[in-house]
Amino acid sequence: MNATAAVTTAAVTVDHLVKRYDEVEAVRGIEFEVRSGEIFGFLGPNGAGKSTTINMLCTLVRPTAGSARVAGHDVVGERDEVRRNIGLVFQDTTLDGYLTAEQNLRLHAELYGVPREAVGPRMQQVMEMVGLWERRSSLVNTFSGGMKRRLEIARGLLHSPRVLFLDEPTVGLDPQTRSSIWSYIRELKSSEDITIFLTTHYMDEAEYCDRIAIMDQGKIIVLDTPEALKASVGKDRIQIQTDDDAAALAALAERFGIEATLAEGMVTFGVAEGEHFVPRLFAELGQPIRSVNVSRPSLDDVFMSYTGTTIRDAESGAADQRRKTARMMRGGR
Amino acid sequence: MASPTTAPAPSSPAASPDGRHQLAAVRVPTRTGRSELRAIKVVWKRELIRFSRDRLRILTSLMQPFLFLFVLGTGLSKLASAGTHGVNLKTFVYPGVLCMAVMFTAMFSAASLVWDREFGFLREMMVAPVRRSSLVLGKCLGGGTVAGFQGVIVLCLAGLVGVPYDGSLIVEVFAIQLLLAFTITAFGVMIAARVSQLQSFMALMQMVMMPMFFLSGALFPVAGLPQWLELLNRIDPLTYAVDPIRRIVFSHLDISAAARATLDPGVTWWGWHVPSVLEAGVVAVLGLIMLGIAIVQFSRAE
Numbered sequence: 001m002n003a004t005a006a007v008t009t010a011a012v013t014v015d016h017l018v019k020r021y022d023e024v025e026a027v028r029g030i031e032f033e034v035r036s037g038e039i040f041g042f043l044g045p046n047g048a049g050k051s052t053t054i055n056m057l058c059t060l061v062r063p064t065a066g067s068a069r070v071a072g073h074d075v076v077g078e079r080d081e082v083r084r085n086i087g088l089v090f091q092d093t094t095l096d097g098y099l100t101a102e103q104n105l106r107l108h109a110e111l112y113g114v115p116r117e118a119v120g121p122r123m124q125q126v127m128e129m130v131g132l133w134e135r136r137s138s139l140v141n142t143f144s145g146g147m148k149r150r151l152e153i154a155r156g157l158l159h160s161p162r163v164l165f166l167d168e169p170t171v172g173l174d175p176q177t178r179s180s181i182w183s184y185i186r187e188l189k190s191s192e193d194i195t196i197f198l199t200t201h202y203m204d205e206a207e208y209c210d211r212i213a214i215m216d217q218g219k220i221i222v223l224d225t226p227e228a229l230k231a232s233v234g235k236d237r238i239q240i241q242t243d244d245d246a247a248a249l250a251a252l253a254e255r256f257g258i259e260a261t262l263a264e265g266m267v268t269f270g271v272a273e274g275e276h277f278v279p280r281l282f283a284e285l286g287q288p289i290r291s292v293n294v295s296r297p298s299l300d301d302v303f304m305s306y307t308g309t310t311i312r313d314a315e316s317g318a319a320d321q322r323r324k325t326a327r328m329m330r331g332g333r
Numbered sequence: 334m335a336s337p338t339t340a341p342a343p344s345s346p347a348a349s350p351d352g353r354h355q356l357a358a359v360r361v362p363t364r365t366g367r368s369e370l371r372a373i374k375v376v377w378k379r380e381l382i383r384f385s386r387d388r389l390r391i392l393t394s395l396m397q398p399f400l401f402l403f404v405l406g407t408g409l410s411k412l413a414s415a416g417t418h419g420v421n422l423k424t425f426v427y428p429g430v431l432c433m434a435v436m437f438t439a440m441f442s443a444a445s446l447v448w449d450r451e452f453g454f455l456r457e458m459m460v461a462p463v464r465r466s467s468l469v470l471g472k473c474l475g476g477g478t479v480a481g482f483q484g485v486i487v488l489c490l491a492g493l494v495g496v497p498y499d500g501s502l503i504v505e506v507f508a509i510q511l512l513l514a515f516t517i518t519a520f521g522v523m524i525a526a527r528v529s530q531l532q533s534f535m536a537l538m539q540m541v542m543m544p545m546f547f548l549s550g551a552l553f554p555v556a557g558l559p560q561w562l563e564l565l566n567r568i569d570p571l572t573y574a575v576d577p578i579r580r581i582v583f584s585h586l587d588i589s590a591a592a593r594a595t596l597d598p599g600v601t602w603w604g605w606h607v608p609s610v611l612e613a614g615v616v617a618v619l620g621l622i623m624l625g626i627a628i629v630q631f632s633r634a635e
Contacts (some may be wrong), residue, residue, distance in 0.1 A: 060460060083462040094457040096449075098383050110375035111461035113368035 009072060011036045011163050011195035012057060016066035019052050026052040028218035029066065034163075034197055039189055041209030042199040043299070049218040050199040051091075054167050057197070058088055071162040084112065087156030087164040091171060093148050095155075097141035101132055104140060105155055112159040126154040130184060146177035153184060157192075164188070166198040170205065182208055203299040214303055221306045226299060233297040233305050236274030239266040240281070241290040248287045255284055263304065266293075270301065372463040373471040380442060380475025384482075390441065391483065398434040398487050401426060402494065418592030423494040425596055428579040429551020431487050431506060432571060435514045436546070438483040440538045442476030443521020447534045450525075465632040469522060473624055476518030477511060484510035497585050505581045509613060513574040516620030523623045526630035545571045550579075556598030567600065573616050576600045577609040 012034035019027040027049045034040040042050045055061040057070050059079045068075045071085035095104050102123070109119045127133040130150035140148065149169065156164055166185075170178040182205065188194055198209070206212045206226060213223040222229065242248040248267050252258045260269035271277045274294040282289060295301075384390070406423035413422050449455040458468050488506060491498055521538060528534045548562075549571035558566060566572055576599060583597040600607045 058460065060456075080462045083460060088460055090453070090456065092453045094453040096379070096383075096454045096457075097452070098386060099379070103379075103382065107375050107379060108457070108461075110371050111458065111463055113371060113462070 009036060010034060010069075011038075011071060012040075012197060013069045014053075014057070014066070015068065017053065017056060017063050017068055018065040019049075019056060019061060020064040026218055027056070027063075030215075030218075030220045032213055032220060032223055034195060035211075036162075036195055037189070037193065038210040039185065039196045039198070039208065041206045041212040042197070042215055043201065043203070043206045043212050043303070044199075044215035045201055048215045050215055051167055053215070054165055054197070054199055058086060058165055059083055084159070085162045087159070087161035089149070089152045089156045089164070089166045089169055091168045093152065095140045095148055095151060098139065100137050100139055101127070101143070101151055102136040104151065105158055108155050108158050114159050122158060122160075126157045127151075129157075129187070130154045131180075146173050146180075149173060149177070149181065150184070153181065157188070157194075160192070161194065163195045163197055166196065168199055168201070170200070170202065178205075203303070206299050212299075214306060216307045222302075229299065229302040230297045233270065233301050235270030235272050235297065235301075235305075237268065237270050237295045237297065237301045237304075238274050238277065238281075239264075239268045239293040239295075241266055242287050243290065244287060248285065248289075251285050251287050255286070256281075261308070268304075270297075270305065369464055369467045372461070372467040373474065376458070376468055376471025377475040377478065380445075380472070380479055383445070384442075384479040391486075394434065394438045394441065394483055395486060397437060398430045401433065402430045402487075402490070406494070416595070418589055418595060420586070420588055420592050420596055421495050424496060424582075424586070426552055427491070427494050427496060428582050429546070429549065429575050431484060431510060431578055432513060432549070432551060432574050433546060434487040435480045435484040435510050436517050436542060436571070439476050439480035439514045439517035440521050440542060442472075442479055443518050443525050444531065444534055444538070446472060446522055446525040447528060447531050450529060451531060459631075459634070465634075466628045469624065469628045469631050472522055473515055473519045473620075473627070476521070477515035480514030480518065481507065481511040484514065495586075496582055499585050502581055502585050506578050509574055509578055509581075509616075512613060512616050512620070513571075516570070516616050516623065519620045519623040519627060523627040523630065526627055526634070545569055548572070549575045550600075551575050554596050554598055555600055567602065570616060570619050572600060573607075573612040576607075577612045580609055 010033045012032075014030060014032050016029050016031055017027055018025070018029050030049075030053065042053065044050050052061060056063050057068055057075060059075050059082050062076060070082045073081040073085065075082050096107070099107065105123050105127070106119065109123070114122065124133060127136060130153055132147065132151055132154065135143070135147070140151065143151065153166075153169070156166075169185075170181050173181070185196055185198075186208070189196065200206055209226065211223065211225050212229070214221045214229075222232075224232070240248065245262060245267055249260050249262070252260045252267070252269065258269050258271065260267050262268070278292055278294060281292070402423055406421075406426050410417075410422040417425060446455070449458075459465070461468075485507065488503060488510075491502075496502070520541075524537060525534060528537060548565045548569040550566055551571070555563075555566055555572065555576065579597055580599065583593060600612065
C-alpha cells in the first residue's frame with residue numbers, strides 16, 4: 001500500500017488545547033498527535049468535546065488556550081492555509097439542495113481555487129468513487145440522506161486535502177450506507193496520500209481506525225491502537241442478572257474480592273479467563289443467578305474500564321458480532 | 334506567511350486490485366486576487382442559478398407591483414384626475430412601482446442568507462479559504478443582479494401606462510434600479526448577519542420596507558408636504574431612487590409645464606434642488622456603508 005505515509009511529519013499536532021464557553025469548559029487541555037496517513041478516531045459519548053475539538057482544528061472555533069497545527073499550519077495564525085489543506089464533512093448537511101450535485105461541486109472548486117482544467121477530471125473521480133457520477137445532474141434535494149453524505153465526502157475530497165475531517169460521518173444512516181462509507185474511507189487510505197480524522201460514538205466503527213483516542217468530559221483518557229487498548233483491559237467482561245443485585249454486589253466483593261458495578265441493568269465486572277470463572281461463580285456466589293453473559297474485551301470494555309460507564313447505542317449494539325455469548329439458566333425454583 | 338501549499342503528489346500508484354478509483358491529487362494554489370474574484374463570481378452565479386430555477390418567486394414578486402400599478406392606479410385615477418393635470422395616475426406611480434419590484438426581490442435575495450444558515454450551506458462558504466468580504470460582495474452583487482432583472486420585467490410594462498419605450502430611458506432607469514437593488518440587498522445582508530430566524534428576518538424587513546415605500550414619494554409628489562412628512566421623506570433612502578427615476582420618466586412625457594411642476598417637483602434640501610446624480614450618489618454611498626458593516630459582521634462571526 002502506501003509506504004510513504006507515516007514517516008513524514010505529523011498531520012495534526014495538538015498542544016494543551018482548551019475551549020471554554022462562559023462557565024463550561026468543553027475541552028480541558030488536550031494533547032495528541034495524528035500521524036500522516038493514518039485513520040484516527042475520536043471516540044466518546046455525545047457532549048464529550050469531540051465536535052468542539054474538531055471545530056477548533058478546522059478553524060471554525062477559536063481555542064481559548066493552547067495551540068494546534070494541522071498539515072503544518074497553525075489553526076489560529078494561518079487559518080487560510082489550514083483551510084486550504086483540509087476537507088470537511090459535518091454531521092449536518094452543508095449542501096445547497098437547490099443546485100445539482102455537479103453545481104455543488106463546481107461551486108466548491110471555485111471557492112477553493114481548484115485550477116479550472118483540473119476541476120472536470122477530479123470531479124468525475126470523486127463522484128465515481130462515491131457512486132454518484134450518474135446522478136450528477138440531479139438536484140441535491142432529490143437525494144436521500146445517504147446520498148447526500150456520500151456527495152459531501154466527494155466534495156470534501158475535491159481539492160485534494162491533506163487531512164479529511166469527518167464529524168460523525170455515519171450518524172443517522174442505515175447499516176448498508178454506513179458500511180459503504182467505511183469502504184470509501186478505507187479505499188481513500190490506500191489510494192490517496194491523506195490523513196483521516198473522524199469522530200464517532202459507534203464502538204464498532206472505532207475498530208476500523210488505526211488509532212483511537214477516547215474522550216470523555218473534555219479530556220483524552222487514553223490513546224492507542226484498538227488492539228492495544230483491548231489487550232490493556234486483559235479481562236473478559238461478565239454480566240449477570242440476579243434477583244437481588246445489591247446482595248450480589250456484596251457477595252462478589254466478599255467472596256471473590258471483585259468490585260462489580262451495575263451497568264445496563266446488570267451486575268458487571270471483569271475477570272481474566274471468564275469461561276473458567278463462571279463455574280466457580282455459580283458454586284460460590286450464594287445468590288441465585290438468572291443469566292450470565294461472558295464477553296471478550298471490546299472497545300465498550302475499554303471505554304468502561306477507563307471511564308467507569310458504557311457508551312450505549314441501540315444502533316451499534318445489534319451489529320456487534322465479536323461478542324461471544326454464553327447464556328445459562330439456573331433451574332427455576 | 335504563505336508557504337507553498339500544493340497538495341502532495343500521489344505516491345506510487347499501488348492501485349486497488351481492480352485499478353479503479355485511483356485519485357490524482359490536484360494542486361490548490363495560495364490565495365490571490367484572482368482566486369477572490371473567482372469566489373465573488375461563483376457566489377454571484379449561484380444567486381442567478383437559484384433565481385432562474387424559482388419561477389414561482391419571479392411571479393410572486395410581481396404581484397405587489399401589479400396591484401399597485403393596475404388596481405390602485407386605475408381605481409384611484411377617478412378621484413385623482415382633477416389634481417394630475419390630465420396625467421394618468423398609473424404613469425405617475427410607475428417610477429415608485431419600478432422601485433418596489435426591485436426592493437422586494439432584493440429583500441428575498443438577502444433572506445436566502447438566513448435560509449442558508451438554517452440549512453447549513455452557509456457553513457460551506459464560511460470555511461472556504463477566501464475572504465468573507467468576497468462572499469458578502471458576491472452575495473450583494475448576485476442579489477442586486479437578480480432584483481435588477483426583476484425590475485426589467487416591470488420596465489417592459491412601460492407601454493401599458495403611457496411611458497414610451499425609449500433607449501436612453503430604459504438604460505438610465507435600469508442603472509438606478511441596479512443601484513437600488515444592490516443597496517437593498519446590502520441592507521438585507523447586514524440584517525441577516527444578526528438575525529438567525531427566517532420569520533424574524535421577514536417580519537423585520539417588512540417593518541422597514543413598507544414605511545420606506547410609503548414615505549418615499551412613490552405614491553405622492555414630494556413638494557408641499559406637511560413638515561413632518563417632508564422630513565421623513567427626505568431621510569428615507571428610497572426617496573433618492575424614486576425621484577431620479579421619476580425625472581427620467583417625466584422627461585420623456587409630453588405634458589404641460591403645470592403638470593410637470595405639480596407631479597415632478599423634485600427633491601429639495603432647504604430649498605435647494607438636489608440633482609439626480611447626487612441622489613444616485615446617496616443611494617450608492619448608503620449601499621457601500623451597509624456592505625461595509627455586513628462585511629465586518631461576517632468577518633467576526635466564527
